[in-house]
Amino acid sequence: EAGVAQSPRYKIIEKRQSVAFWCNPISGHATLYWYQQILGQGPKLLIQFQNNGVVDDSQLPKDRFSAERLKGVDSTLKIQPAKLEDSAVYLCASSLGPPAGSGYEQYFGPGTRLTVT
Amino acid sequence: AQKITQTQPGMFVQEKEAVTLDCTYDTSDPSYGLFWYKQPSSGEMIFLIYQGSYDQQNATEGRYSLNFQKARKSANLVISASQLGDSAMYFCAMREGYGQNFVFGPGTRLSVLP
Numbered sequence: 276e277a278g279v280a281q282s283p284r285y286k287i288i289e290k291r292q293s294v295a296f297w298c299n300p301i302s303g304h305a306t307l308y309w310y311q312q313i314l315g316q317g318p319k320l321l322i323q324f325q326n327n328g329v330v331d332d333s334q335l336p337k338d339r340f341s342a343e344r345l346k347g348v349d350s351t352l353k354i355q356p357a358k359l360e361d362s363a364v365y366l367c368a369s370s371l372g373p374p375a376g377s378g379y380e381q382y383f384g385p386g387t388r389l390t391v392t
Numbered sequence: 393a394q395k396i397t398q399t400q401p402g403m404f405v406q407e408k409e410a411v412t413l414d415c416t417y418d419t420s421d422p423s424y425g426l427f428w429y430k431q432p433s434s435g436e437m438i439f440l441i442y443q444g445s446y447d448q449q450n451a452t453e454g455r456y457s458l459n460f461q462k463a464r465k466s467a468n469l470v471i472s473a474s475q476l477g478d479s480a481m482y483f484c485a486m487r488e489g490y491g492q493n494f495v496f497g498p499g500t501r502l503s504v505l506p
Contacts, residue, residue: 308494316498316499317396317483317485317496317497317498317499318437318483318496319496320494320495323494331494364435366437368437380427380439380442381427381437381439382439383429383436383437383438384436385435385436386435386436388435
């Protein structure tokens with residue numbers, strides 16, 4: 276079974292530029308998550324989709340970040356314009372079940388390391 | 393307030409010995425799930441073990457066990473017979489209710505010494 280795919284793996288941009296990340300979850304997984312992991316910290320949830328609907332985007336900085344999951348499969352996360360503090364690893368994860376208090380563990384992709392200069 | 397607290401920034405353990413990584417959580421929701429993930433230096437997050445708030449028994453997965461003390465709101469990870477490959481960051485995480493507030497703790501860096 277193929278895992279969660281992400282691209283690109285690395286990206287370097289200048290501040291005020293825009294960038295987009297792509298995620299392809301495990302086949303059949305209804306729930307998709309985007310996390311931001313700043314160096315030395317735990318991942319922070321940015322947005323959570325179930326199929327193509329948003330379940331939780333309370334921590335997404337909506338003035339500069341956007342995400343979509345068309346057709347309930349692939350997802351893209353965009354930053355426009357980027358700031359220095361956006362330098363982090365962006366992790367995509369997917370899970371089989373609904374986002375309830377249950378044992379549906381999340382499977383993570385390899386992440387995209389973003390450096391904003 | 394911190395939802396997940398991991399008070400040990402770093403831990404050392406001798407190979408083949410057992411080690412306990414601490415995790416305390418804060419929630420008022422009666423339905424929640426607790427997870428432990430391992431993140432090696434390569435960066436991927438690897439699921440280790442899960443404990444549901446209504447589970448009567450402590451979860452176990454191979455060398456991993458979760459010491460769940462609900463009244464104390466703690467969910468410590470116990471790794472038995474440590475191996476050099478266990479050296480990594482370990483994160484405790486919690487999911488509350490339906491689709492809300494999935495949070496990770498700050499992590500504990502475990503180093504296994506030969």
